[in-house]
Amino acid sequence: MTRSDFLPFTRPSIDEPTIAAVGEVLRSGWITSGPKVREFEAQLSALFGGRPVRAMSSATGAMEVALALCNVGAGDEVITTPLSWVATANVVLRAGARPVFVDCDPRTRNIDPALIEAAITPRTRAILPVDLAGLPVDRDRLYAIAGAHKLRVIEDAAQSMGANWAGRMVGSTGDLVSISFHANKNITSAEGGCLVLNDEDEARRCELWRLQGAKKSGDSWDGMDVTLAGGKHNLTDVAACIGLGQLPHLAAFTVRRRELARRYFARFDRTLGCELPLEDYAQSNWHMFQVLLPAGAVRSVFVGHMRDAGIGVGVHYPAMHLFTLFRQLGYRPGDFPHAERIGSRTVSLPMFPAMADSDVDRVLAAMAPALAAAIAAGAEARTGAAGR
Numbered sequence: 057m058t059r060s061d062f063l064p065f066t067r068p069s070i071d072e073p074t075i076a077a078v079g080e081v082l083r084s085g086w087i088t089s090g091p092k093v094r095e096f097e098a099q100l101s102a103l104f105g106g107r108p109v110r111a112m113s114s115a116t117g118a119m120e121v122a123l124a125l126c127n128v129g130a131g132d133e134v135i136t137t138p139l140s141w142v143a144t145a146n147v148v149l150r151a152g153a154r155p156v157f158v159d160c161d162p163r164t165r166n167i168d169p170a171l172i173e174a175a176i177t178p179r180t181r182a183i184l185p186v187d188l189a190g191l192p193v194d195r196d197r198l199y200a201i202a203g204a205h206k207l208r209v210i211e212d213a214a215q216s217m218g219a220n221w222a223g224r225m226v227g228s229t230g231d232l233v234s235i236s237f238h239a240n241k242n243i244t245s246a247e248g249g250c251l252v253l254n255d256e257d258e259a260r261r262c263e264l265w266r267l268q269g270a271k272k273s274g275d276s277w278d279g280m281d282v283t284l285a286g287g288k289h290n291l292t293d294v295a296a297c298i299g300l301g302q303l304p305h306l307a308a309f310t311v312r313r314r315e316l317a318r319r320y321f322a323r324f325d326r327t328l329g330c331e332l333p334l335e336d337y338a339q340s341n342w343h344m345f346q347v348l349l350p351a352g353a354v355r356s357v358f359v360g361h362m363r364d365a366g367i368g369v370g371v372h373y374p375a376m377h378l379f380t381l382f383r384q385l386g387y388r389p390g391d392f393p394h395a396e397r398i399g400s401r402t403v404s405l406p407m408f409p410a411m412a413d414s415d416v417d418r419v420l421a422a423m424a425p426a427l428a429a430a431i432a433a434g435a436e437a438r439t440g441a442a443g444r
């Protein structure tokens with residue numbers, strides 16, 4: 057197999073005009089935060105119904121700033137899901153607070169809103185939901201709970217750019233919304249992200265947290281002041297230029313991802329015993345197409361066989377509370393059975409807008425032999441263990 061035949065689980069689509077525009081930025085002499093960042097922010101704001109938006113160097117940075125804006129600090133608690141990229145919980149720890157995990161709904165694989173209220177204590181400051189694979193968390197239930205308990209919400213919408221809840225685009229509603237433009241996300245700036253804010257006053261405070269807390273006096277750094285210990289989270293014009301080249305494709309990317317998801321569902325061999333994701337074409341942006349392997353299949357064997365067949369498969373994500381860092385907070389196996397089951401069996405099949413229909417067919421054709429090998433490896437491990 058040649059390298060060019062390999063089908064990765066995702067790949068960015070960057071058009072030639074964008075590549076040329078990046079060259080222009082590099083030649084312009086202004087390569088870090090400047091006019092491209094301001095233009096990117098303006099276009100994002102227009103997409104989100106006019107809400108203030110600030111570009112950030114990552115969604116991780118956006119969430120760190122969001123927690124600061126919500127005054128989350130030592131002794132506070134933030135309620136979140138165990139099934140996410142570890143950034144979601146790490147930012148809470150870095151703010152000095154405790155991530156309080158609650159289990160997932162096995163249908164959506166997102167935080168189960170029915171379990172949130174029981175996790176609220178006098179120390180709870182915020183809820184940090186994640187739209188896993190681009191399927192939005194139920195915003196109506198989420199904000200009803202947050203409203204009743206006067207909690208802030210920081211939406212980790214890293215994966216849900218272009219998704220919508222009840223016909224309204226993620227980012228255009230709610231409290232603080234953090235979106236990622238990492239290379240693997242639905243639109244990219246290589247690295248980058250943004251934070252959607254409630255009003256201009258909050259956006260100004262966001263700017264302080266974004267860059268060293270430094271405030272100009274009028275137009276000048278002469279007479280500047282620093283009012284808080286901000287971080288270093290600004291986006292470059294080089295990155296913003298890539299993002300600007302992606303935005304016009306967002307709708308078409310989402311349409312294409314939905315088509316690919318439909319094809320996976322239509323042609324998936326249901327006798328293989330895999331658990332398919334929730335079939336949703338109205339709201340999800342199909343950031344990922346994730347199936348759960350049958351009980352007893354060894355995932356690493358499945359992934360290895362798929363790789364040998366020229367197909368990249370991802371694992372997003374092992375349940376976070378089982379990582380050493382979070383066990384140190386007292387979390388244990390068995391705490392969140394749904395998240396543990398999903399986290400131990402999930403695989404992300406190839407899903408990106410430049411995929412051909414025939415690529416889906418190729419993935420599905422490779423599934424049966426790879427699964428057979430994974431199940432055989434599981435059976436062997438069990439008889440081996442029984443014989444010892």
Ligand SMILES: *Cc1c(COP(=O)(O)O)cnc(C)c1O
Nearest residue numbers: 114115116141143214236238249
């Ligand atoms: C990618 C991702 C992040 C982090 O985004 P960065 O831009 O890489 O910092 C956070 N949460 C989730 C759910 C993600 O998928």
